[in-house]
Amino acid sequence: MSAPATTRSRDPRFIVRARADDRCEVCGALGTDWSHRIAASRGGLLIPFNGLWLDRACHNWAHANPDLARAAGIHLPTGADPELEPVWLRPALAWPGWWFLTDWGGYELLRKERPAPVVPACA
Numbered sequence: 001m002s003a004p005a006t007t008r009s010r011d012p013r014f015i016v017r018a019r020a021d022d023r024c025e026v027c028g029a030l031g032t033d034w035s036h037r038i039a040a041s042r043g044g045l046l047i048p049f050n051g052l053w054l055d056r057a058c059h060n061w062a063h064a065n066p067d068l069a070r071a072a073g074i075h076l077p078t079g080a081d082p083e084l085e086p087v088w089l090r091p092a093l094a095w096p097g098w099w100f101l102t103d104w105g106g107y108e109l110l111r112k113e114r115p116a117p118v119v120p121a122c123a
């Protein structure tokens with residue numbers, strides 16, 4: 001028996017996938033992976049502002065390039081507050097830039113100039 005929709009819709013991974021409209025939030029390709037910004041092993045919670053929806057290539061890139069992933073806000077150091085740390089990404093319905101992630105599965109624009117980081121190329 002499958003889980004009722006109300007249970008599924010409360011799963012942060014489902015919220016983040018819907019937020020991303022199924023696209024990788026870094027490159028725009030079809031997304032496949034939930035990615036913690038602060039790893040679960042370092043206390044990162046399963047909540048929408050601590051997660052990104054990525055494709056496998058960007059997920060692998062983030063793990064292979066920890067300094068670049070951290071500079072882009074894709075990964076965060078232990079103890080950071082992911083709700084207060086912007087991440088450079090491509091929202092499904094807006095422009096690439098620095099965005100805060102909200103607990104309800106939305107985006108809030110960082111209203112300060114900040115250079116774009118190095119991230120994988122657009123799909």
Ligand SMILES: [Zn+2]
Pocket residue numbers: 024025026027028029054055057058059120
């Ligand atoms: Zn990607």
